[in-house]
Amino acid sequence: MVYFVGAGSGGADLITVRGARLLEKADCVIYAGSLVNKELLEYCRKDALIYNSAEMTLEEVITVMKEAEKKGCLTVRLHTGDPCLYGAIKEQMDELDERNIAYDVVPGVSSFCGAAAALKAEYTLPGVSQSVIITRMEGRTPVPEKEKIASFAAHGATMVIFLSTGLIKGLQQELIKGGYSEDTPAAIVYKATWPDEKVFRCRLSELAETAEKNNIKKTALILVGGFLGEPYERSRLYAPDFTTEFRKGTTNEN
Structure with a gap:
């Protein structure tokens, strides 16, 4: 077996x-x-x-x-x-x-989960993003035409990018070309959950510079999206006025 x-x-x-x-x-x-x-x-x-x-x-x-x-x-x-x-x-x-x-x-714990833990972040925030795109930059190994970085960037969703640290300059350009603003929050998580884990936060326009400055060339995930910023909506599931199968919501009536 x-x-x-x-x-x-x-x-x-x-x-x-x-x-x-x-x-x-x-x-x-x-x-x-x-x-x-x-x-x-x-x-x-x-x-x-x-x-x-x-x-x-x-x-x-x-x-x-x-x-x-x-x-x-x-x-x-x-x-x-x-x-x-x-x-x-x-x-x-x-x-x-x-x-x-x-x-x-x-199954095992993926590094994209480890990266979120390192960032103390939630990928799916109400009012910000309800989708997570897991992908990689095209390099020596191609990707399908419809799955280019710029195409995915057009959605503005949370993006977790594997196997792309060595292509980070081109990646940064493609993300901006696809629709993310230069001010979009970004992060590089090196060796998530390893003893020598490192986390670097920056703006998308600073992504390549941040990697170069900290000598990050491989074994890192790149994360992009509004989930790394501050504003978001509270979850309706735990709102006092939201009724579920297990709890009746309250009203604000006097």
Whole structure:
């Protein structure tokens, strides 16, 4: 059996209980070495076989899984954050399907959640934004034509941008070109929830300058939107005059 496990956003104690228990039982662990906190490997048995996928191709990863399966081993494929976001797990699952190897997926805490925690922010604020766009800047790997940064920026929603710190000058230009004002609040969160986490707030027009000034070149999320500002509306759900299934709202009548 193969388990795709979300390692969490960085802090070793942010892996799920299910994920930690699988690491403790695993005979074979293949972890994303360039991004996963190596402290998580301390959950593993001393005799577990450990592979760093940063040094491997897809074919090599599948070969390890196939050989482990022949021996009746439990394999954990440990991905950063939650495997569903930029985890490249679909291609691995397809390969396992072809070989009739059973697998399951264990979700994890994504770094976009960790970044919000670091900022002490709420992405969805009434009167500001009720949508979160998770995307990345086009670089060596293209994005679909309808998913360019400028197209998404036109919505003015909360945006969380992965894998784009090295392209930050172009990113800043595309965000402004798409419709965000230069004064739009922005932030860079470096290694969210790791011990060396850093948070930098700025205006959108200062984004590239802020990254350069603080030598942030990778392993960071870029966040843009009014949710980082001050004005917002109070949630209706907890308003005294709002009736729900569980509580009758009051009136201001005398």
